[in-house]
Amino acid sequence: MAKGLDIGTMNIICSEREEEDVIFTQQRNAFLELESSDLTKTMLDSSKVLYIEKDGKIFVLGEEAFKFATIFGKDARRPMRFGIISPSEKDAIPMIKLIVERVLGEPNNRSEVLCISTPADPIDLDMNTLYHKKIMEAVAKRMTYETHVIDEGLGVIYSELSDYDFTGLGISVGAGLTNVTLAYLATPVMSFSIGRGGDWIDEQVSITTGLPKDHVCATKERGFRLGLEVELGSSEGALSIYYDALMTYVIKNLNRKLAEITPPKVEFPVALAGGSVMPDGFLKMFERKLREAKLKIDISNIKRAKEPLYSVARGCLIAARTHEGEEMEEGIIVESAV
Amino acid sequence: MDDNTSSPGVLHRGAFVYYVGSVIFVVGIALLAAGAAFVMILRIHYGSEPTKILLTLISMGVGATLILTGINMMMRQARYGYCVVGVSAIISLLALYIFASNYPHNWYYPIISYVLALYITGFLMLVGNAFANTILWMIAGKSEAVVKGEGEKTKIYTDEEIEREIEEATRKSIELSTSELKFKEPSVGEVRLGKVFRETRGNTTRVKDDIEEAKSLRKAINSGERMRFGSEEVESISRNLGEILRGEAVEKGRFGEIKDKIKGKVKKIFSFNRVKRNR
Numbered sequence: 001m002a003k004g005l006d007i008g009t010m011n012i013i014c015s016e017r018e019e020e021d022v023i024f025t026q027q028r029n030a031f032l033e034l035e036s037s038d039l040t041k042t043m044l045d046s047s048k049v050l051y052i053e054k055d056g057k058i059f060v061l062g063e064e065a066f067k068f069a070t071i072f073g074k075d076a077r078r079p080m081r082f083g084i085i086s087p088s089e090k091d092a093i094p095m096i097k098l099i100v101e102r103v104l105g106e107p108n109n110r111s112e113v114l115c116i117s118t119p120a121d122p123i124d125l126d127m128n129t130l131y132h133k134k135i136m137e138a139v140a141k142r143m144t145y146e147t148h149v150i151d152e153g154l155g156v157i158y159s160e161l162s163d164y165d166f167t168g169l170g171i172s173v174g175a176g177l178t179n180v181t182l183a184y185l186a187t188p189v190m191s192f193s194i195g196r197g198g199d200w201i202d203e204q205v206s207i208t209t210g211l212p213k214d215h216v217c218a219t220k221e222r223g224f225r226l227g228l229e230v231e232l233g234s235s236e237g238a239l240s241i242y243y244d245a246l247m248t249y250v251i252k253n254l255n256r257k258l259a260e261i262t263p264p265k266v267e268f269p270v271a272l273a274g275g276s277v278m279p280d281g282f283l284k285m286f287e288r289k290l291r292e293a294k295l296k297i298d299i300s301n302i303k304r305a306k307e308p309l310y311s312v313a314r315g316c317l318i319a320a321r322t323h324e325g326e327e328m329e330e331g332i333i334v335e336s337a338v
Numbered sequence: 339m340d341d342n343t344s345s346p347g348v349l350h351r352g353a354f355v356y357y358v359g360s361v362i363f364v365v366g367i368a369l370l371a372a373g374a375a376f377v378m379i380l381r382i383h384y385g386s387e388p389t390k391i392l393l394t395l396i397s398m399g400v401g402a403t404l405i406l407t408g409i410n411m412m413m414r415q416a417r418y419g420y421c422v423v424g425v426s427a428i429i430s431l432l433a434l435y436i437f438a439s440n441y442p443h444n445w446y447y448p449i450i451s452y453v454l455a456l457y458i459t460g461f462l463m464l465v466g467n468a469f470a471n472t473i474l475w476m477i478a479g480k481s482e483a484v485v486k487g488e489g490e491k492t493k494i495y496t497d498e499e500i501e502r503e504i505e506e507a508t509r510k511s512i513e514l515s516t517s518e519l520k521f522k523e524p525s526v527g528e529v530r531l532g533k534v535f536r537e538t539r540g541n542t543t544r545v546k547d548d549i550e551e552a553k554s555l556r557k558a559i560n561s562g563e564r565m566r567f568g569s570e571e572v573e574s575i576s577r578n579l580g581e582i583l584r585g586e587a588v589e590k591g592r593f594g595e596i597k598d599k600i601k602g603k604v605k606k607i608f609s610f611n612r613v614k615r616n617r
Contacts, residue, residue, distance in 0.1 A: 018544075020546060020547075021545060021546055022544075022545050022547040022549060023543070023544050024543045024544075024545065025539045025542050026540050026541045026542070027541070041532075044532060045533045045534070048534045048537070049532065049534060050534050051534075051535075052530065052532060052535070053529070053530040053531075053532070054529045054530070102539055103540050105539050135521075138519075138521040158555060159551070162550075162551040162555070165554075166554070166555060166558050185558055186555060186558040186559050307545065310543070310545070317549060318549060318551045318552050321549060321552035322559070
């Protein structure tokens with residue numbers, strides 16, 4: 001058995017194989033602090049809410065943190081920002097550790113192979129992802145998983161571009177970052193991230209329209225459709241404007257990075273994944289912009305992942321199963337040699 | 339012809355100078371040959387007519403001077419080399435002019451000694467300059483060979499590439515140093531988990547999927563190599579791949595170059611077809 005784990009700014013998703021199916025276990029990467037009382041605890045237990053009690057405080061974890069935040073008029077706290085552990089959140093590591101442990105569950109056997117996704121270093125932010133990567137690796141290793149790490153963009157390529165011999169451009173538009181990887185025959189040629197994603201859209205829309213961020217996020221996730229015609233003054237209109245700005249920014253940076261490398265002379269398919277590509281019309285708008293941009297590589301076709309939210313986790317599972325196969329093979333060779 | 343006007347070395351020469359030098363050399367040869375021919379045709383001897391002697395000696399004298407001047411011009415020159423060549427040639431030709439103007443009526447000592455001394459001075463300066471430059475060229479050639487030998491492995495990096503190299507080396511060393519780290523569980527005090535914590539792991543979605551891609555991925559990755567993941571690997575892989583693709587620019591033996599080109603083309607066509615077929 002092997003598992004894949006996508007540790008995103010908004011969601012932590014575990015993928016594993018069970019018989020003929022793949023099971024995705026998902027939890028929101030957020031928490032909310034409440035005052036502890038017996039009444040609150042009873043209420044949370046009866047409502048089957050995920051929480052912990054620490055230092056006389058109650059921390060509601062996951063999806064419910066957002067719901068309670070709306071009820072209590074508070075902001076849910078986020079352990080991650082810009083795709084990595086938030087430096088401004090003092091409880092980030094213990095909270096993220098709890099969520100990861102819960103989503104992952106105990107390993108089925110000692111040294112079960114686990115592949116986790118991490119963002120590539122951003123090109124427009126003064127930060128690197130090493131600390132985040134090492135902490136996540138350590139958390140998983142402590143659970144006795146045989147842990148491997150891949151870039152998010154590469155996860156998209158493994159998941160969506162197997163028909164093209166794992167050649168193409170994998171773009172994961174997450175909440176904190178947009179990750180981009182260009183691979184040729186499963187070998188990454190270029191990998192980077194951009195410090196803008198779904199959260200940036202929410203923030204900008206919230207600033208310009210005066211609506212709360214959570215409300216904007218809810219509008220975005222509730223069947224919002226991206227189109228060229230928008231209603232003046234509506235939150236949907238503002239969302240369309242900032243989606244358009246995000247796409248332009250991503251494509252501009254992609255072209256800039258492509259100028260630094262010598263990519264193979266083949267046509268590259270493009271796969272889009274991540275929670276922020278889910279609105280209807282995203283693919284059409286992105287395709288139009290990408291074709292107009294005249295990239296330094298030839299683009300064949302552009303597709304959106306069948307399950308954009310689970311694409312990276314699925315890619316991680318594919319990588320984990322590949323590792324598992326290699327290790328099993330090595331085991332057989334060692335055994336036969338003995 | 340090696341045109342190295344921009345060479346940072348000791349010796350320099352322009353292409354134009356080389357061609358002018360060649361012409362002067364050929365003219366010199368022709369004049370010397372003509373002079374030698376006059377000796378035989380006109381049967382020059384002690385009592386020959388002064389005009390015949392003058393014609394023969396001037397031809398041979400100018401011819402010898404032009405040959406040496408041409409050789410010097412074809413050679414790469416050190417600083418002031420061309421000035422030395424010019425002055426030497428002028429001295430020799432001046433000696434011949436004085437000879438032509440004084441022979442036979444004023445051709446007596448000490449004029450003969452002065453003219454001979456002037457011509458020999460110019461002649462020897464040309465020979466000496468050529469010799470000195472040959473020695474310098476040989477020394478420079480050896481040092482160039484040494485530099486070239488070392489240069490086969492040396493690549494000129496841009497500032498950006500150097501920065502990336504440093505960054506990568508730093509990152510690798512950090513990776514290596516942290517890979518030995520063991521993380522201790524922080525003391526977070528007493529944590530009590532809610533009831534639901536042990537019941538479910540989260541929202542689950544079941545999708546019918548056989549994950550056949552794992553097999554394809556194993557096939558796609560070279561059997562002899564380990565899988566390469568992570569952004570820190572990407573830069574170096576990208577650079578290696580770039581270097582492979584820029585293979586044409588790398589100096590290679592003729593045979594190796596042709597072989598690599600054919601190999602690369604076959605690989606490209608093969609991989610391109612595979613990508614297209616699978617579409």
